[in-house]
Amino acid sequence: MHKLAIIGASGFTGAEFLRLCAAHPNFEVVIATGESQAHRPIADLYPNLASAYGNMVFTPHNDELISTIEASVDLVLMGLPHGHAQTLVPQLRGKVKHIIDLSADFRFNDPSVYPKWYGEAHQAPELLNEFVFGLPELFRDQLPGAELTAVAGCYVTTASLALAPLVKAGIVEPTGIIVDAASGVSGAGRPPKDNTSFCSVDEDFSAYGLLNHRHTPEIEMAISGYAGVDAQLLFTPHLAPMNRGILATCYGNLSDIGATTETALECIAEAYTDEPFVVVDQRSPSTKTTLGSNTVHLTARVDERTQTVIAIGALDNLVKGASGQGIQCANAVLGLPEHTGLPTAGLFP
Amino acid sequence: MHKLAIIGASGFTGAEFLRLCAAHPNFEVVIATGESQAHRPIADLYPNLASAYGNMVFTPHNDELISTIEASVDLVLMGLPHGHAQTLVPQLRGKVKHIIDLSADFRFNDPSVYPKWYGEAHQAPELLNEFVFGLPELFRDQLPGAELTAVAGCYVTTASLALAPLVKAGIVEPTGIIVDAASGVSGAGRPPKDNTSFCSVDEDFSAYGLLNHRHTPEIEMAISGYAGVDAQLLFTPHLAPMNRGILATCYGNLSDIGATTETALECIAEAYTDEPFVVVDQRSPSTKTTLGSNTVHLTARVDERTQTVIAIGALDNLVKGASGQGIQCANAVLGLPEHTGLPTAGLFP
Amino acid sequence: MHKLAIIGASGFTGAEFLRLCAAHPNFEVVIATGESQAHRPIADLYPNLASAYGNMVFTPHNDELISTIEASVDLVLMGLPHGHAQTLVPQLRGKVKHIIDLSADFRFNDPSVYPKWYGEAHQAPELLNEFVFGLPELFRDQLPGAELTAVAGCYVTTASLALAPLVKAGIVEPTGIIVDAASGVSGAGRPPKDNTSFCSVDEDFSAYGLLNHRHTPEIEMAISGYAGVDAQLLFTPHLAPMNRGILATCYGNLSDIGATTETALECIAEAYTDEPFVVVDQRSPSTKTTLGSNTVHLTARVDERTQTVIAIGALDNLVKGASGQGIQCANAVLGLPEHTGLPTAGLFP
């Protein structure tokens, strides 16, 4: 039984770590921190976890935290807001065998991405090259035994899994790609805001982050890294009136080598043979069928009329798009089968 | 006071005609037909209309209908499923001064569109050239006094109003356009189906009609007709878990003449100066803000990095996307101010 | 044309006043205040009002406000949070002919209600007897010409319209009544809170305000006042995952005079003969059919097995439950037909 600490357990991805770990046969959560919710029972903030974590309280982020982790924990799962991991990882490093971070703080090797897309310089650029990028279906090799893992973002996982095999196969041109995606509201996190109140979102559909959403360079990096080309794309996210789920509808220019819908589907299916969490099919992927599971659904179409390839992916942003993928990475890091303790069947309806 | 008949009043667009006519100062509905609901009180199928149409029942589609219309009605509003107008319009023509049809049955001048996109030959191709296309902001000239009007479709109105000025101005290339759109469930009509049941749709987001949705040639026609070029585009609709609303996020290649976000917004704003139902703004359009109103919200962005223009439109698919636009057309046909009796303020929240 | 000021126009009930006034043939809004949103364009906070109030901004609550109102306004509509009207009404009184207040600040004649149910003593108890209670279908007589009107609350209107005729007729015993109700989220107001964020509310149903919700004494007062008996009841509100709508399912003990479902329905129907905003029917009332309208739907059943009467009411909490009823009261106060400018047909779907 591996002992785990969850740093940032009061946010949605932290709480999802707690939910998933409760069903994991090899994981025991011994610490769950929550700065704004310190000392509050987990069951009070998340009554859904009352049965599983009845008496546990959120631990504060104080001076003792690092030494407690060092004394009692094998692996740390982190679900903090952007920027916080940059200061915490340097403190934790060396005190615990493995750190799995869900934030974007260590996803890029190139420190220049941070001022350009995140608005400020990185606080620990010397660590960027130490991190493994956590998207197992595309980049699995370096995960076993990794000390530091930066898990891929939710939009990034959806779009990259759909597009990367097609770009690598040369079916889709690496530039001129459009990624048009929609997310459920949980992607915006737990703290209440004007634009995520029920009365703002319910019965609404609208785009946000026009032109400059932070996941843009990460999708480009993931596809480029897998396909060995320089991908460039325009990414437009939308907010959909639902709790969870991401659908990415991706458009690329059909290359000169050509393809049909059948060959495009085969290309994707072959890339993910034997993957326990990937379903490739003719069906149009639906976010709802992935609810609560670590499964991603993919499809593709080739439009001869406009010489365009459509690739579509759907997943649960808090599971395969965050905490589930984090645990998949933890499994890989620890040498467990990747699917250990992770649900593949979605909750429907 | 103009006397109106609503043919197909038991469907969602027909019921919306009833709702809007109840508040129209110059319209009196004297007949409301409903084949499957004949003789049933309107208030029984649509309790929302109980106060306004307390004792009225749906009239059957029998032999007397045409003569009753001839005797008592100035203008017919039609909200029938695809194909039905093709047989009814030849019977009605000459018996009533004005017909406003919401279906796609008479939107195209070119009869070859029907077998290609709608799966069967047109039943009355000789009438196709007699119809005026009902999208007043783009094609207003022929509406006053028109005998036959084919109102533009919901997706078509949204995408065309956003794109047409930019293509006409030469800012957006006429080919290589992507229209990625999402619709509320009311667009699928009233009869219950597997894919529009609450448990199928709620908390789900997915694409449908991949590659071959019927609105594709109509959007191309509207933009081409307004801009005077041959537009070609790929259209992908999605189903969003909400009652009403369409958002179209449109991507086009920035042309050599170039543009900035500011000039693109100015281009659209100028095209719709003094239009009572068009709001052009920097804000990202939201379907929710259009609920129940005949208003469309538009914006645009220019991405220098990828040389792409984004144009976004939002409207209520049953109002500006159907019955409200039908009444706007009826107003124009009858010489009334176009905004007569139509709400411009949306219901929020 | 009457000139109006809306005080508290940035909240949901204030914004609904703006929406409804935009379609009112006799009302012109000349001032709309919003303390937290002062100087911000209305269209920026409420894009749904962009077409109707294009360039208008929220006016601050400063020293000039009272004199501006005195100089330019016939009637003031107030939609402030609880407690604010207690300080503002004394300042406004005498400066404007009519004040219509949506808050609970002046609904009770008995000042002891305030410390008991609202937690603090009233600031202007001498004014309590000056206010007319604004629930026209039950208490219409004093409205014409009234200087000060306190509009009934949303739950109060729903439950009282359903129960009052049955209690007055002696069919339902005045004590032992249960009012079990559900409301859409807009009832909680615009500012974002933990318990009204989308991710808290969507797909959830739960009770709140157990035992001590503030509307309890007001429902008792309305029924008692209309029926001429001392009613006592237990009220339990629930939060439902929808924007608008209140449904009140009320249970009362069948009295010794007895009744059947038919006679109970007749009793209610007779009480509201010729009311433009009340629909009494065998159908189970649905909140959705009232959306955006000032209409209330009512039904009743008598259960012989348990000797219980069920009375059910449904309405839109922001219209008949707040701003629409406020305008209905304003119409009555000003001598206009009560239904002037108010929608009776709900938006469906």
Next chain:
Amino acid sequence: MHKLAIIGASGFTGAEFLRLCAAHPNFEVVIATGESQAHRPIADLYPNLASAYGNMVFTPHNDELISTIEASVDLVLMGLPHGHAQTLVPQLRGKVKHIIDLSADFRFNDPSVYPKWYGEAHQAPELLNEFVFGLPELFRDQLPGAELTAVAGCYVTTASLALAPLVKAGIVEPTGIIVDAASGVSGAGRPPKDNTSFCSVDEDFSAYGLLNHRHTPEIEMAISGYAGVDAQLLFTPHLAPMNRGILATCYGNLSDIGATTETALECIAEAYTDEPFVVVDQRSPSTKTTLGSNTVHLTARVDERTQTVIAIGALDNLVKGASGQGIQCANAVLGLPEHTGLPTAGLFP
């Protein structure tokens, strides 16, 4: 590993059996029948199960079914529409060791309930006394080894778990009880209907089954059986715009022995000490916190003013209200710990 057949696997409760069995360490589903969906891949109707049941198809209800079950199955889980089990159980009996039925077909010992509340006489009344009632927290004794189990209904489980301890303790009078409940739409089953289409339900709240819902006598039976008194109650269900979840808000007259909120809560908490699936707390139960789990949340309040006790329960109608409870019963029947393979942590948000 126990071999299971799921009869009626194409409905929502059958599909939920499939989802839960996929994560159960001791269960292997070898047959899943679906009459209307025979020979169709499970993954085609339920893409959420694609990862877990990739190649399995729905088996038809033909002559071979019984002999196949006899040859290969230890336990049958049944999720058929009302009435079907009455003809199937007599055929299956003796061919398989254990049958767990989710329908109401064998819940009552008294055959007269069926014509009165279900509208027709029972087809196999001689079997009624052979069935054990499957609500483990109240009636656990007879489950181990039981051949035939009739699992309690969804509303019944919610209301009975909340009320039964209070009635048994004499705190709540056994007559004059009101059960006011709300359910998500999945309770109405998979086939599309007018009243469960998205556009009917979304943004709506309404009551149904007024006075005569079939769960009424079953709630009375469960409370009476546990408390040893004759309970009588009026039950009113409502439909809420959400996929899953039942909340029952129950009102009872406080008895002469009296109680406070504290003693009422203690009474319930003591009744369920050590139950893995019951959470008793001061918090108002929320359906959302139970999503996907077999957990029920309970609370209570005593209102001295009206001498009324409120008891509230919340659960997931497809898990603790149906298939999860069915598996809990199967565990008990087979001698496994009741919580084996069942999730206790709900999915949030």
